[in-house]
Amino acid sequence: MAKKLEGTQTLGNLMKAFAGESQARMRYTYYASRARKDGYNQIEEIFLETADNERAHAKRFFDAILDGIDEQPKMVNVNADYPVALGDTLFNLKEAAAGEHEEHTILYPGFAKIAKEEGFAGISSIFMNIARVEVEHEERYLAFVDNIIKDRVFKRETAVKWKCRNCGYVHDDLVTPDLCPACAHPKNHFEIKAYNW
Template sequence: MAEFKNSKTCGNLMKAFAGESQARNRYTYYASVARKEGYHQISEIFTETAENEKEHAKLFMKALLKHGMNEQVVVINDGGYPVAFADTLKNLGYAADGEKEEWTAIYSNFAKIAEEEGYKDVATVFKMIGLVEKRHEARYRKLADNVKKQMVFKKENKAAWICRNCGHIHEGNEAPGTCPVCDHPRDYFQMFVEAY
């Protein structure tokens, strides 16, 4: 087994840490755009996912520390990081594409290398986070499809809609233009699903 600081796994953990940290910031920017465009639920999903990415970065940092990298400098010269910022529909596409690349290519490859180098604990972290990224991709693609089809605030079948401000529940094929209880705009409604 190679000395950890000279291993590919060490560099891969640092790339993953940098990538997750940047994704977190991109998602907070995307959340702001979604909120400004009236997609409050999508904004919250971007914010929630940003917090997930923060935790992923933390796990990668913990793995670096576990393997003796405290107070060390890890140089990564061959990483590529996206610069992509637009409207909510495009941002959802950018986010989905990034998540897909993480789980289908990057983390699966990093896990393979970690196993080959004898760092099975690190390989497990990459694999487990890859499964989360797969779910993130699917969610972003579904949300993008809803935006594209203008189905964020209406559905083909009758549905329950909850006002995120006051909790009022409306039943119908689409969310009301304004909440009859608190007078907040349609932006505050989302489909109501209660599964405990």
């Protein structure tokens, strides 16, 4: 029989992590809408993809809670602070990066340490593996911050292949066309073509 979470700090930490990932998911969907409004369709998709990642993280934490309690419903009281922030896309990217940074440098390593000390090695591993994902999220957000600040979202110093996310048209140049020659969608539908095969 698995060790139970009742009366442990790990139970509270799992609930904090579940709540944090859940509210981050919702914030990222709001940030996605703002990115689209600001003309950054690729960043919109990145926020939506990350929101789905956060959903998966929340589920993993929730499942760990369910596995470690005896009866349902179970009320778990947590005292924690969660960010409230919404601005333009640059502001939202910076806020998202800061949240991801806190998760992978402070929160999850601390939660993992406590879980291990309390005899929950598997839960400790969950925290550390999810922290690794948060590193990737932070790096991606900061790269987009840099691209916006340096006006590199739709232009580069050397020619690249820009792909229209709507129709697949590929344009080889320093900058995106104002309108896609194939489908007439505006430049905010272009991103640098990725080769992931």
